[in-house]
Amino acid sequence: MTGTSTLSLPARDARGAPPLLWVENAHKYYEMGEARVHALRGVTVGVAGGDFVAVMGASGSGKSTFMNILGCLDRPTSGRYLLEGIDVSSLTKRELAGIRNRKLGFVFQGFNLIARTTALENVALPTLYTRMHKSERTERAAEALAKVGLVDRAGHFPSQMSGGQQQRVAIARALVNGPSILLADEPTGNLDSRTSVEIMEVFQDLNDRGLTIVMVTHEHDIARFAKRVVVFRDGTIRKDEATVDRPRAANVLQALPTLED
Numbered sequence: 001m002t003g004t005s006t007l008s009l010p011a012r013d014a015r016g017a018p019p020l021l022w023v024e025n026a027h028k029y030y031e032m033g034e035a036r037v038h039a040l041r042g043v044t045v046g047v048a049g050g051d052f053v054a055v056m057g058a059s060g061s062g063k064s065t066f067m068n069i070l071g072c073l074d075r076p077t078s079g080r081y082l083l084e085g086i087d088v089s090s091l092t093k094r095e096l097a098g099i100r101n102r103k104l105g106f107v108f109q110g111f112n113l114i115a116r117t118t119a120l121e122n123v124a125l126p127t128l129y130t131r132m133h134k135s136e137r138t139e140r141a142a143e144a145l146a147k148v149g150l151v152d153r154a155g156h157f158p159s160q161m162s163g164g165q166q167q168r169v170a171i172a173r174a175l176v177n178g179p180s181i182l183l184a185d186e187p188t189g190n191l192d193s194r195t196s197v198e199i200m201e202v203f204q205d206l207n208d209r210g211l212t213i214v215m216v217t218h219e220h221d222i223a224r225f226a227k228r229v230v231v232f233r234d235g236t237i238r239k240d241e242a243t244v245d246r247p248r249a250a251n252v253l254q255a256l257p258t259l260e261d
Protein backbone atom coordinates (compact mmCIF):
# COMPACT_ATOMS: atom_id res chain seq x y z
CA MET A 1 0.00 0.00 0.00
CA THR A 2 1.42 3.40 -0.88
CA GLY A 3 0.67 7.01 -0.06
CA THR A 4 -0.77 7.73 -3.49
CA SER A 5 -4.40 8.23 -2.66
CA THR A 6 -7.24 7.49 -4.99
CA LEU A 7 -10.79 7.02 -3.80
CA SER A 8 -11.06 3.90 -5.93
CA LEU A 9 -8.70 1.97 -3.64
CA PRO A 10 -10.75 -0.79 -2.04
CA ALA A 11 -11.03 -0.80 1.75
CA ARG A 12 -10.43 -4.55 1.75
CA ASP A 13 -7.55 -6.81 2.58
CA ALA A 14 -6.39 -9.77 0.48
CA ARG A 15 -9.07 -12.00 1.97
CA GLY A 16 -11.85 -9.53 1.16
CA ALA A 17 -12.29 -8.37 4.76
CA PRO A 18 -11.99 -4.69 5.63
CA PRO A 19 -8.66 -3.90 7.29
CA LEU A 20 -8.82 -3.18 11.01
CA LEU A 21 -7.95 0.47 10.37
CA TRP A 22 -8.52 2.24 7.07
CA VAL A 23 -7.67 5.88 6.46
CA GLU A 24 -8.58 6.99 2.95
CA ASN A 25 -7.47 10.16 1.24
CA ALA A 26 -7.48 12.03 4.53
CA HIS A 27 -6.87 15.76 4.53
CA LYS A 28 -6.57 17.79 7.70
CA TYR A 29 -6.63 21.57 7.88
CA TYR A 30 -6.05 23.50 11.08
CA GLU A 31 -7.49 27.00 11.07
CA MET A 32 -5.27 29.44 12.96
CA GLY A 33 -6.94 32.83 12.73
CA GLU A 34 -6.10 33.97 9.21
CA ALA A 35 -3.68 31.13 8.58
CA ARG A 36 -4.59 27.64 7.48
CA VAL A 37 -2.24 24.71 8.04
CA HIS A 38 -2.63 21.77 5.69
CA ALA A 39 -1.37 19.09 8.08
CA LEU A 40 -2.45 15.98 6.12
CA ARG A 41 -2.53 16.11 2.34
CA GLY A 42 -4.27 13.01 1.09
CA VAL A 43 -3.14 10.16 3.32
CA THR A 44 -4.26 6.60 2.58
CA VAL A 45 -3.14 3.84 4.95
CA GLY A 46 -4.64 0.49 5.86
CA VAL A 47 -3.57 -1.45 8.94
CA ALA A 48 -4.44 -5.14 9.12
CA GLY A 49 -5.21 -6.87 12.39
CA GLY A 50 -1.98 -8.18 13.90
CA ASP A 51 0.27 -5.60 12.26
CA PHE A 52 2.92 -3.65 14.17
CA VAL A 53 3.52 -0.29 12.46
CA ALA A 54 6.16 2.31 13.26
CA VAL A 55 5.26 5.84 12.15
CA MET A 56 8.27 8.06 11.47
CA GLY A 57 8.95 11.48 9.98
CA ALA A 58 10.34 14.90 10.87
CA SER A 59 8.66 17.09 13.44
CA GLY A 60 5.60 18.74 11.91
CA SER A 61 5.16 16.08 9.21
CA GLY A 62 1.69 15.07 10.45
CA LYS A 63 2.35 12.03 12.64
CA SER A 64 0.37 13.16 15.68
CA THR A 65 -2.47 14.46 13.51
CA PHE A 66 -2.65 11.01 11.92
CA MET A 67 -2.53 9.26 15.33
CA ASN A 68 -5.29 11.51 16.66
CA ILE A 69 -7.48 10.42 13.78
CA LEU A 70 -6.69 6.73 14.39
CA GLY A 71 -7.50 7.24 18.07
CA CYS A 72 -10.85 8.94 17.30
CA LEU A 73 -9.59 12.05 19.10
CA ASP A 74 -9.93 14.15 15.94
CA ARG A 75 -11.49 13.83 12.51
CA PRO A 76 -10.08 14.40 9.04
CA THR A 77 -11.39 17.58 7.34
CA SER A 78 -12.09 15.40 4.30
CA GLY A 79 -11.58 11.74 3.51
CA ARG A 80 -12.67 8.73 5.52
CA TYR A 81 -11.60 6.76 8.55
CA LEU A 82 -13.01 3.28 8.98
CA LEU A 83 -12.39 1.35 12.20
CA GLU A 84 -13.27 -2.33 11.79
CA GLY A 85 -15.13 -1.32 8.65
CA ILE A 86 -17.24 1.29 10.44
CA ASP A 87 -17.10 4.92 9.31
CA VAL A 88 -16.19 6.70 12.52
CA SER A 89 -17.78 9.97 11.35
CA SER A 90 -21.20 8.27 11.52
CA LEU A 91 -20.91 7.65 15.27
CA THR A 92 -22.24 9.80 18.10
CA LYS A 93 -19.94 11.25 20.74
CA ARG A 94 -21.10 8.63 23.18
CA GLU A 95 -20.40 5.79 20.75
CA LEU A 96 -16.97 7.24 20.05
CA ALA A 97 -16.15 7.43 23.75
CA GLY A 98 -17.21 3.79 24.07
CA ILE A 99 -14.93 2.75 21.21
CA ARG A 100 -12.01 4.67 22.67
CA ASN A 101 -12.44 2.98 26.01
CA ARG A 102 -13.00 -0.58 24.76
CA LYS A 103 -11.19 -0.99 21.44
CA LEU A 104 -8.25 1.40 21.72
CA GLY A 105 -5.40 1.61 24.19
CA PHE A 106 -3.18 4.70 24.38
CA VAL A 107 0.41 5.03 25.52
CA PHE A 108 2.33 8.32 25.53
CA GLN A 109 5.85 9.58 26.04
CA GLY A 110 5.08 10.78 29.57
CA PHE A 111 3.66 7.88 31.55
CA ASN A 112 0.81 9.97 33.02
CA LEU A 113 0.40 7.81 36.11
CA ILE A 114 -1.40 9.11 39.15
CA ALA A 115 1.00 9.69 42.05
CA ARG A 116 0.14 8.26 45.48
CA THR A 117 -1.83 5.56 43.71
CA THR A 118 -0.47 2.03 43.39
CA ALA A 119 0.46 0.38 40.11
CA LEU A 120 -2.58 -1.89 40.43
CA GLU A 121 -4.94 1.03 41.03
CA ASN A 122 -3.45 3.00 38.14
CA VAL A 123 -3.99 0.04 35.84
CA ALA A 124 -7.56 -0.47 37.07
CA LEU A 125 -8.54 3.14 36.33
CA PRO A 126 -10.06 2.63 32.82
CA THR A 127 -12.30 -0.13 34.20
CA LEU A 128 -14.13 2.48 36.28
CA TYR A 129 -15.93 3.53 33.08
CA THR A 130 -17.20 0.01 32.48
CA ARG A 131 -19.81 -2.05 34.27
CA MET A 132 -17.61 -4.37 36.22
CA HIS A 133 -17.59 -5.61 39.78
CA LYS A 134 -14.76 -4.47 42.04
CA SER A 135 -13.31 -7.97 42.28
CA GLU A 136 -13.28 -8.25 38.49
CA ARG A 137 -11.56 -4.86 38.15
CA THR A 138 -8.76 -6.00 40.45
CA GLU A 139 -8.47 -9.30 38.63
CA ARG A 140 -8.27 -7.62 35.20
CA ALA A 141 -5.70 -5.13 36.46
CA ALA A 142 -3.55 -7.94 37.91
CA GLU A 143 -3.77 -9.82 34.59
CA ALA A 144 -2.70 -6.71 32.68
CA LEU A 145 0.26 -6.18 35.03
CA ALA A 146 1.26 -9.81 34.46
CA LYS A 147 1.27 -9.23 30.69
CA VAL A 148 3.94 -6.55 31.10
CA GLY A 149 5.94 -8.58 33.63
CA LEU A 150 5.12 -6.51 36.70
CA VAL A 151 3.06 -8.73 39.00
CA ASP A 152 5.54 -8.18 41.80
CA ARG A 153 5.14 -4.38 41.62
CA ALA A 154 1.35 -4.20 42.03
CA GLY A 155 1.56 -2.39 45.37
CA HIS A 156 4.31 0.05 44.37
CA PHE A 157 3.71 3.76 43.84
CA PRO A 158 5.00 5.46 40.67
CA SER A 159 7.75 7.23 42.65
CA GLN A 160 9.04 3.81 43.72
CA MET A 161 9.47 2.60 40.14
CA SER A 162 11.99 3.23 37.34
CA GLY A 163 10.93 4.99 34.14
CA GLY A 164 10.75 1.67 32.32
CA GLN A 165 8.56 0.16 35.03
CA GLN A 166 6.28 3.21 34.99
CA GLN A 167 5.88 2.90 31.22
CA ARG A 168 5.00 -0.77 31.69
CA VAL A 169 2.30 0.22 34.16
CA ALA A 170 1.01 2.71 31.57
CA ILE A 171 0.97 -0.08 28.97
CA ALA A 172 -0.90 -2.37 31.37
CA ARG A 173 -3.41 0.45 31.94
CA ALA A 174 -3.85 0.72 28.15
CA LEU A 175 -4.51 -3.05 27.98
CA VAL A 176 -6.86 -3.48 30.92
CA ASN A 177 -10.11 -3.24 28.93
CA GLY A 178 -8.82 -5.70 26.32
CA PRO A 179 -8.38 -3.39 23.30
CA SER A 180 -7.57 -4.77 19.86
CA ILE A 181 -5.37 -1.78 18.98
CA LEU A 182 -2.57 -0.09 20.89
CA LEU A 183 -1.67 3.46 19.81
CA ALA A 184 1.63 4.73 21.17
CA ASP A 185 3.06 8.23 20.57
CA GLU A 186 6.81 8.12 21.26
CA PRO A 187 6.52 5.52 24.04
CA THR A 188 10.30 5.37 24.47
CA GLY A 189 10.93 9.12 24.14
CA ASN A 190 11.82 9.48 27.84
CA LEU A 191 13.75 6.24 28.26
CA ASP A 192 17.40 5.21 27.91
CA SER A 193 18.32 2.82 25.13
CA ARG A 194 18.28 -0.43 27.07
CA THR A 195 14.94 0.38 28.69
CA SER A 196 13.58 1.36 25.27
CA VAL A 197 14.45 -2.07 23.92
CA GLU A 198 12.78 -3.63 26.97
CA ILE A 199 9.60 -1.77 26.06
CA MET A 200 9.95 -3.10 22.49
CA GLU A 201 10.22 -6.59 23.96
CA VAL A 202 6.86 -6.01 25.66
CA PHE A 203 5.37 -4.67 22.40
CA GLN A 204 6.65 -7.60 20.33
CA ASP A 205 5.31 -10.03 22.91
CA LEU A 206 1.87 -8.37 22.90
CA ASN A 207 1.92 -8.22 19.09
CA ASP A 208 2.75 -11.96 18.96
CA ARG A 209 -0.39 -12.52 21.02
CA GLY A 210 -2.49 -10.69 18.44
CA LEU A 211 -2.50 -7.05 19.54
CA THR A 212 -2.29 -4.57 16.65
CA ILE A 213 0.18 -1.75 17.37
CA VAL A 214 0.76 1.64 15.76
CA MET A 215 3.68 3.49 17.32
CA VAL A 216 5.28 6.87 16.56
CA THR A 217 9.02 7.02 17.05
CA HIS A 218 11.91 9.25 16.02
CA GLU A 219 14.48 6.51 16.38
CA HIS A 220 15.39 4.08 13.58
CA ASP A 221 16.79 1.73 16.23
CA ILE A 222 13.31 1.48 17.73
CA ALA A 223 11.31 1.48 14.46
CA ARG A 224 13.14 -1.64 13.25
CA PHE A 225 11.36 -3.74 15.91
CA ALA A 226 8.05 -3.08 14.12
CA LYS A 227 6.86 -5.17 11.18
CA ARG A 228 6.34 -2.14 8.98
CA VAL A 229 7.56 1.45 8.83
CA VAL A 230 5.43 4.31 7.47
CA VAL A 231 7.31 7.57 6.91
CA PHE A 232 5.49 10.90 6.79
CA ARG A 233 6.79 14.00 5.03
CA ASP A 234 4.93 17.31 4.78
CA GLY A 235 1.57 15.68 5.45
CA THR A 236 1.97 12.89 2.93
CA ILE A 237 3.28 9.35 3.12
CA ARG A 238 6.72 9.17 1.69
CA LYS A 239 7.48 5.54 2.35
CA ASP A 240 5.56 2.49 3.55
CA GLU A 241 7.70 -0.61 3.79
CA ALA A 242 7.94 -3.93 5.58
CA THR A 243 10.88 -4.14 7.98
CA VAL A 244 13.73 -6.24 6.62
CA ASP A 245 15.55 -8.54 9.09
CA ARG A 246 13.43 -7.47 12.03
CA PRO A 247 15.32 -8.15 15.25
CA ARG A 248 13.75 -9.74 18.31
CA ALA A 249 14.07 -7.29 21.19
CA ALA A 250 14.70 -10.20 23.58
CA ASN A 251 17.81 -11.19 21.59
CA VAL A 252 19.05 -7.62 21.31
CA LEU A 253 18.75 -7.27 25.11
CA GLN A 254 21.07 -10.22 25.71
CA ALA A 255 23.83 -8.40 23.82
CA LEU A 256 23.29 -5.07 25.61
CA PRO A 257 25.14 -4.19 28.81
CA THR A 258 23.03 -4.11 31.96
CA LEU A 259 23.30 -1.49 34.69
CA GLU A 260 25.44 -3.86 36.77
CA ASP A 261 28.06 -4.26 33.99
Ligand code: ADP
Pocket residue numbers: 030031032037038039057058059060061062063064065066
Ligand atom coordinates in the same frame (compact mmCIF):
# COMPACT_ATOMS: atom_id res chain seq x y z
P1 ADP B 1 4.21 15.74 14.06
O1 ADP B 1 3.49 14.96 15.08
O2 ADP B 1 4.74 14.92 12.93
O3 ADP B 1 5.29 16.58 14.66
P2 ADP B 1 1.75 17.25 13.82
O4 ADP B 1 0.71 16.33 13.29
O5 ADP B 1 1.73 17.57 15.26
O6 ADP B 1 3.19 16.74 13.35
O7 ADP B 1 1.63 18.64 13.02
C1 ADP B 1 1.49 18.75 11.60
C2 ADP B 1 1.32 20.21 11.23
O8 ADP B 1 0.09 20.68 11.75
C3 ADP B 1 2.39 21.12 11.80
O9 ADP B 1 2.64 22.15 10.87
C4 ADP B 1 1.76 21.66 13.06
O10 ADP B 1 2.29 22.92 13.39
C5 ADP B 1 0.31 21.75 12.66
N1 ADP B 1 -0.60 21.54 13.81
C6 ADP B 1 -0.70 20.44 14.59
N2 ADP B 1 -1.65 20.56 15.51
C7 ADP B 1 -2.20 21.79 15.34
C8 ADP B 1 -3.25 22.52 15.98
N3 ADP B 1 -3.94 22.00 16.98
N4 ADP B 1 -3.52 23.77 15.52
C9 ADP B 1 -2.82 24.29 14.49
N5 ADP B 1 -1.84 23.66 13.83
C10 ADP B 1 -1.52 22.42 14.25
Ligand code: MG
Pocket residue numbers: 063064065
Ligand atom coordinates in the same frame (compact mmCIF):
# COMPACT_ATOMS: atom_id res chain seq x y z
MG1 MG C 1 3.94 14.70 17.21
